[in-house]
Amino acid sequence: MEMIKLNVAMGPHIHDGSRANKIMIGYLVALAPAAIWSAYIYGVAGIRSLILAAGSAVLWEWLARIIMKRNSTLHDLSALVEGFLIGMILPPNVSWWIVIITTFFAIIIAKQIFGGIGYYPFNPVLIGIAIVSVSWPNRLLSHSTLSDFSLGFNPVEPLWAFKAYGQEAANAFSRLDLLLGHQVGGFGTGAVLLLAIGALYLLIRGFISASVFFSYLLGVYMFQGMFYLANSSVNVHPDFYILGGMTFFAATFLASNFTTCPVNPVARIIYGAGAGLLTVLIRKYGVFPDGTIFAILIMNLFHPLIDRIKKPVTGLDVESLQFES
Amino acid sequence: MKRFFGFLKPSITFTDWQGEVITLDPPDKVVLPISQPGHMPFNPVVEVGETVKTGQFIAMLPSRTGVHATVTGKVISIGPGYNNEGQEVLTITIRRESDDDLIAPHPVQNLEKISREELLEVLAELGFGFPWKPESLREKLTEEERLPFDTIIIFAVDTEPPISVQRRFLTEFADDFRESIVAIKKLAGDARVVVVVPDSMAGQARSLLKDVDIYPVKNSTLDTNPRMLIHKITHKFIGFYDSPRRHGIVTLSAEDVAFAERCLHKGKSRTNKLVTVWSPVMDKPVTVRVRLGTPVRHILSSLSISVSSGDRVIFGGPLMGIAQPDLDSCISLSTDGVYVLPASRITHFYDEPCINCGRCVKICPVHIQVNIVGRYAEFGLFEQAVQRGSGSCVECGLCAYVCPSHRPLMQYMRFANIQYKHILESRPADEEEGA
Numbered sequence: 001m002e003m004i005k006l007n008v009a010m011g012p013h014i015h016d017g018s019r020a021n022k023i024m025i026g027y028l029v030a031l032a033p034a035a036i037w038s039a040y041i042y043g044v045a046g047i048r049s050l051i052l053a054a055g056s057a058v059l060w061e062w063l064a065r066i067i068m069k070r071n072s073t074l075h076d077l078s079a080l081v082e083g084f085l086i087g088m089i090l091p092p093n094v095s096w097w098i099v100i101i102t103t104f105f106a107i108i109i110a111k112q113i114f115g116g117i118g119y120y121p122f123n124p125v126l127i128g129i130a131i132v133s134v135s136w137p138n139r140l141l142s143h144s145t146l147s148d149f150s151l152g153f154n155p156v157e158p159l160w161a162f163k164a165y166g167q168e169a170a171n172a173f174s175r176l177d178l179l180l181g182h183q184v185g186g187f188g189t190g191a192v193l194l195l196a197i198g199a200l201y202l203l204i205r206g207f208i209s210a211s212v213f214f215s216y217l218l219g220v221y222m223f224q225g226m227f228y229l230a231n232s233s234v235n236v237h238p239d240f241y242i243l244g245g246m247t248f249f250a251a252t253f254l255a256s257n258f259t260t261c262p263v264n265p266v267a268r269i270i271y272g273a274g275a276g277l278l279t280v281l282i283r284k285y286g287v288f289p290d291g292t293i294f295a296i297l298i299m300n301l302f303h304p305l306i307d308r309i310k311k312p313v314t315g316l317d318v319e320s321l322q323f324e325s
Numbered sequence: 326m327k328r329f330f331g332f333l334k335p336s337i338t339f340t341d342w343q344g345e346v347i348t349l350d351p352p353d354k355v356v357l358p359i360s361q362p363g364h365m366p367f368n369p370v371v372e373v374g375e376t377v378k379t380g381q382f383i384a385m386l387p388s389r390t391g392v393h394a395t396v397t398g399k400v401i402s403i404g405p406g407y408n409n410e411g412q413e414v415l416t417i418t419i420r421r422e423s424d425d426d427l428i429a430p431h432p433v434q435n436l437e438k439i440s441r442e443e444l445l446e447v448l449a450e451l452g453f454g455f456p457w458k459p460e461s462l463r464e465k466l467t468e469e470e471r472l473p474f475d476t477i478i479i480f481a482v483d484t485e486p487p488i489s490v491q492r493r494f495l496t497e498f499a500d501d502f503r504e505s506i507v508a509i510k511k512l513a514g515d516a517r518v519v520v521v522v523p524d525s526m527a528g529q530a531r532s533l534l535k536d537v538d539i540y541p542v543k544n545s546t547l548d549t550n551p552r553m554l555i556h557k558i559t560h561k562f563i564g565f566y567d568s569p570r571r572h573g574i575v576t577l578s579a580e581d582v583a584f585a586e587r588c589l590h591k592g593k594s595r596t597n598k599l600v601t602v603w604s605p606v607m608d609k610p611v612t613v614r615v616r617l618g619t620p621v622r623h624i625l626s627s628l629s630i631s632v633s634s635g636d637r638v639i640f641g642g643p644l645m646g647i648a649q650p651d652l653d654s655c656i657s658l659s660t661d662g663v664y665v666l667p668a669s670r671i672t673h674f675y676d677e678p679c680i681n682c683g684r685c686v687k688i689c690p691v692h693i694q695v696n697i698v699g700r701y702a703e704f705g706l707f708e709q710a711v712q713r714g715s716g717s718c719v720e721c722g723l724c725a726y727v728c729p730s731h732r733p734l735m736q737y738m739r740f741a742n743i744q745y746k747h748i749l750e751s752r753p754a755d756e757e758e759g760a
Contacts, residue, residue: 007637007671008648010736012722013664015672016335018729020680118678118730206331209683263683263696307694313714314691315562 020117024077026207027253030198031084034191034249037181041151042092046187049099050087057083057103064112078117082106085125085253088188089246090132091142093149098139102128122300123260126293133293142184153182158244159289162236170236170244178243185290189246199252208256211268216251217242219276227284235284247279250292260300262307271306275299334688335727336545337644339523342489346497346599348614349627351396354420355618356655359384359392359403362412364467369417375400380428380594382450383417388470389458391450393594395616398422409640409657410647419618432592441512444589451588452595456575457512474573476559477513479506479520481530481579485546485642487610488601488662494579495526498587499533502579505586506534509577519558520579521549546644547690551576552719562691565716565742581658598656604630604665615656621663622652635668644722674725674733676703685724685734691717695724695734702737707748710741718742 039047061079065072073079086102106128114120133140143156154161154173162170177183181191189195202208224238241247255261255275262271275295282291299306360366364387371383377394384392398421406416433439433447445459456474458466481502483491494502510518519538522530527541540558542548556562561572569576584595598617602624603610615624621640625632632638632652639646640660656663685695693714701710715738724734 003634004632004636004652005634006632006649006651007635007668008650009637009671009674010733010739011639011641011646011648011720012644012725012735013637013639013646013648013666013672014643014726015731016727018331018684018727019731020677020729023680023682023729116678118680204330206333206684258680258682261681263681263686263694265687268683310694311692313693313717314556315564315717316714318712 021075021077023207023258024081026202026205027081028077028084030202030207030252031081031088031188033194033197034181034188035084035088037191037194038088038092038188041181042146042149042187045149046092049090049092049094049096050084050187052096052099053087053090053103054080054083056100057086057107060103060107061112064108065116068112070116073116076117079107079111082111082125086128088249088253089125089129089186091140091145091185092187093145095139098132098136102132104128105131118259120259122297123254123257125257126254126297126300130293130297133288137288142186146184151182151184153177155184157185157289158183158240159185159283162240162244163283163289167233167236170240173240173244175239175243178240183244185244186246186249189249192243192248195248195252199248202252208252209258209261209268211265212256212261212272213251215269215272216255216276217247219273220247220279221276223277223280227280241280241283245290246292250279250296254292255296255299260303262303264307264310267303267306267309270309271299271303274302274306335723336547337486337723337726338544338546339483339486339489342487342492342610344609344612346493346612346614349619349624351421351425351616352619352623354398354401354418354620355395355616356406356416356418356620356653357383357392357395357618358406358408358414358416358657359386360415361387362408362414364388366415369403371400371417373400373403376422377419378428379425380430380596382594386454388454389449389466390454391452391594392417393452393596394419395596395618396421397424397426407650407654409649409654409660411650427593430592433589444508444512447589448585451585451593453581453585453588455512455577455581455585456570469568469570472570472573474570474575475516476574477509477516477518478555478558478574478576479509479518479579479582480551480554480576481520481522481526482542482549482554483601483642483661484549484551485644485646487603487664488642489610489612490599490601490661491579492523492526493599493612494583495522495530495533498583501586502583503533505582506537508586509582510536521554521558546642546721547723550690550719550721553690553721562717565718566746598658598660600624600656600660601662602628602630602665603662604628605667605670606630617656617658619656620653621649621656624656624663625652625665630665632665633668635671637666637668637671639664639666644726645720672731674731674736677730677732679732680730682729684727684729688723688727690721690723691719693717693738695738698741699724699732699734699737702741702744705744707741707744710738711745715741716745 057079106124110124110127111120158173179192183190203210221238224241227235262268278295279291367385369384376399379397381394382391383394398419401420402418408414442459445457481491481495519540521540524541530539552563563569597614601610601612638649643664679696689695698710698713698715718738722735
């Protein structure tokens with residue numbers, strides 16, 4: 001009789017077919033509407049930095065894996081997505097070397113040194129952006145990079161304008177303009193409506209955590225709402241904080257980054273709301289007009305701690321185990 | 326199996342299970358285990374070369390249940406073999422030589438008047454592993470088998486799709502089932518009897534069975550997981566290092582229960598088993614009636630399912646089933662399903678990094694933080710893994726099923742649990758006393 005060698009393994013023997021790189025493709029799909037709209041507004045200058053960011057991020061990842069003598073991880077597309085995110089956050093027409101330095105810090109320092117996808121304690125995109133925005137704050141101001149452009153709308157960063165000139169400057173921005181992306185800021189962070197379409201897609205596919213997304217937005221809205229109710233002559237209406245700056249972008253792509261956010265439901269809500277509170281506090285009391293990046297980085301620091309808030313494991317009696325060991 | 330709506334929990338449900346039971350021809354040989362791992366085997370009452378009839382008593386298992394020949398033929402070997410879980414046991418191989426020559430039945434006359442002791446003796450000899458043992462056997466029982474119990478849970482649901490074996494006994498063998506339940510109520514005395522049924526059959530079960538608790542369950546693997554069910558019914562959780570019996574819980578399958586009455590009435594031992602077979606070449610799962618000890622090769626060739634090298638043949642379902650090393654593996658009392666995966670459909674798991682997406686945590690029915698415990702197990706920190714609750718794993722397999730990094734999460738849990746057991750066993754005894 002013919003000898004048949006069967007394949008043996010432990011169960012489960014089936015899989016639902018999800019893959020990490022499918023999640024990354026989902027991110028790219030969600031980024032696409034806002035990116036295309038921004039490319040239409042800013043033209044080649046914006047596309048240039050977007051492509052430079054994506055390309056250099058992939059290059060750094062490839063180089064890092066070669067130097068570390070590890071298997072290539074380009075197929076998981078995480079470097080590509082991180083590059084695109086950096087390109088979206090950096091202002092259009094930003095100096096090319098700033099883009100390269102950002103991706104260097106993001107991919108090499110914040111990601112690959114810790115072991116690559118899944119191992120980093122801080123979101124690499126945020127680390128990269130934080131380092132360059134602390135180092136060259138003036139070069140990262142959108143309206144300074146856009147002095148040669150005629151855009152047809154108020155070419156000042158809304159949050160910067162509010163910080164510098166107060167309530168009246170903020171009210172000069174119509175909410176509809178902010179919603180449609182007629183605001184300067186990061187290359188692709190302004191088009192709130194199109195980002196919302198992307199976010200909806202990601203939420204439906206389950207590629208971002210709904211609890212982080214909504215608790216972050218609600219956190220910003222509620223805490224700013226408290227300030228607004230307390231003193232509406234100094235504090236701006238919370239609408240402005242949701243629509244202006246990169247709040248919505250951060251809620252969709254940065255705060256809900258899987259690796260640096262908790263996994264338990266309650267912990268996720270605390271994490272999102274905490275990031276929202278910190279965003280509001282940094283915007284109100286900090287130096288930076290848009291505090292989202294630092295707020296989320298600080299919450300990244302606490303995520304393993306917050307993640308201990310969870311339902312107890314059914315039937316686990318830790319004391320009896322400790323007695324044995 | 327792919328889901329577009331990723332925010333929903335995946336649920337693997339039983340669908341399309343109705344359909345005739347097909348009776349297969351008896352195989353050319355059967356292999357029957359006559360011992361249990363961890364117990365000293367008894368000598369069989371037949372010898373190599375002896376001719377046996379269908380239904381003839383051939384050996385007693387250490388748990389005091391009889392083993393019977395399931396075909397008529399010659400005993401060709403008695404020796405070591407493996408059970409479906411890969412543990413070494415003593416087996417008897419019988420080659421079929423003729424059509425069934427049934428042994429003369431000894432039906433129990435007057436079931437109502439028979440004494441409890443006699444009934445238990447008959448049941449044990451007929452091959453039913455019920456928790457009540459006749460007085461004559463009591464002193465030979467293990468410590469665990471002597472423990473008292475107060476809850477009897479009868480599973481008329483199957484552990485996972487596409488198996489549809491246990492649920493059939495509510496419809497197709499309803500009378501047997503009902504009468505058995507009455508008898509079990511009598512034997513059980515004060516103990517609570519719970520029958521777990523699919524919720525679509527709850528009404529039917531309520532009208533059929535009086536005086537027992539009917540526990541309807543929904544239609545997905547998480548609802549029918551045995552350990553989760555025990556937890557929901559009795560509020561006692563049975564971990565990896567525990568057994569239901571230590572908590573006073575006895576579990577029986579509907580098949581055992583229904584066959585008991587049938588066999589008592591006819592005075593025949595049990596030779597058949599229902600098995601659901603599924604393979605991608607089939608339109609829908611087929612439930613077949615086969616002899617106990619039938620090699621899986623016979624079942625697959627009878628249903629014209631071809632298996633080649635590199636395929637996977639699984640006893641049980643796709644999530645919790647056990648892959649078999651070869652086609653000579655035999656159907657035993659605990660085999661409810663045969664699941665064939667061709668090489669092209671096999672899922673591979675890798676040790677890729679966890680991306681912390683949290684899907685495993687979301688799906689875990691016992692709230693283990695699977696992403697962390699999986700990492701502990703991966704890097705050999707078994708004590709931490711157990712402290713974080715890997716011992717509570719009910720092995721539903723859904724964590725690995727949903728993992729986008731294809732990490733073998735459930736496998737890691739089991740690995741950590743087994744390694745921790747070894748760690749405990751390898752500790753010197755005096756250290757434990759000192760603790």
